[in-house]
């Protein structure tokens with residue numbers, strides 16, 4: 001019988017050492033010694049496989065990447081120093097001057113910046129598309145389109161895209177579909193099974209889930225991971241053994257943590273929907289969500305993020321944040337601790353108001369990364385802040 005998600009996450013482990021350790025040990029070493037000059041020569045020429053130098057590969061990052069690839073249903077994987085280095089390394093390994101990339105407008109701010117400000121200097125063209133505009137996706141492909149990049153659920157509107165549909169469109173156009181699966185994690189959705197070619201992660205978020213370490217990963221076919229590895233081992237955004245070890249342990253509890261994040265998020269979303277000071281609530285597993293049917297088809301649960309629009313615009317949003325007592329005010333997400341953000345005055349404040357509007361950032365938009373505290377305390381904090389912030 002094929003083992004289930006939780007079992008794979010807990011029981012996948014590299015071969016044990018002579019000590020028969022029960023849990024994966026930390027290999028805190030920058031290099032590995034050769035038994036002989038001949039062995040060194042064989043390792044360097046690639047004739048034999050083995051560890052040489054931790055920038056090239058190390059047992060802890062292999063352990064983390066192999067396990068995550070299994071959870072994503074991908075053939076292979078590689079760990080990177082952060083989510084952004086996973087995204088950037090994917091672009092750098094697979095794009096060259098003269099190529100074209102299509103990206104959803106609703107993506108993480110730094111991903112947007114890389115595509116708009118760094119890739120063009122290297123002769124790579126881009127087009128941004130509104131994630132929900134099917135006609136625009138169809139029209140965006142060009143002869144030289146090589147990659148299509150998106151997040152679903154998207155940041156911070158939680159809009160979704162039918163990945164199966166888009167993967168087909170990409171393949172008809174000889175382009176690869178890259179999905180940033182940070183918000184859902186493989187526990188809630190596996191883009192590869194829906195036709196995506198590459199999955200990238202910021203492991204800093206739900207995968208670690210405890211706000212401790214930076215990390216990232218790329219999961220794909222062996223052939224594509226080989227290309228990414230070639231770029232990463234030479235250019236250096238390798239994940240450290242210590243962070244890899246932490247993240248491998250984090251994956252063991254991903255399923256139970258995500259279950260609780262999702263239960264708490266659905267309860268908060270339901271509460272917000274009934275509150276007279278809230279204009280609109282966006283959560284993929286609320287029946288009122290416009291893409292609810294797609295969410296049910298594509299995801300196992302709704303995820304840990306909830307967004308809503310508070311009455312009173314920017315001023316009220318700011319006042320609400322300042323009235324919170326339990327929630328943390330930080331730009332991070334996917335932590336045990338509940339976090340509230342007001343994108344218009346924080347994460348998306350650099351965009352003009354026209355650009356904000358284009359990516360769905362309404363002045364009163366609040367985003368909650370719902371943590372693992374008791375749901376009664378989470379709701380009570382939101383309730384008192386809603387009362388206190390009334391204009």
Ligand SMILES: *Cc1c(COP(=O)(O)O)cnc(C)c1O
Nearest residue numbers: 082083084108180182202204215
């Ligand atoms: C945080 C984040 C990233 C970037 O990850 P880092 O680990 O901070 O480099 C990429 N995509 C999404 C959706 C994110 O939330």
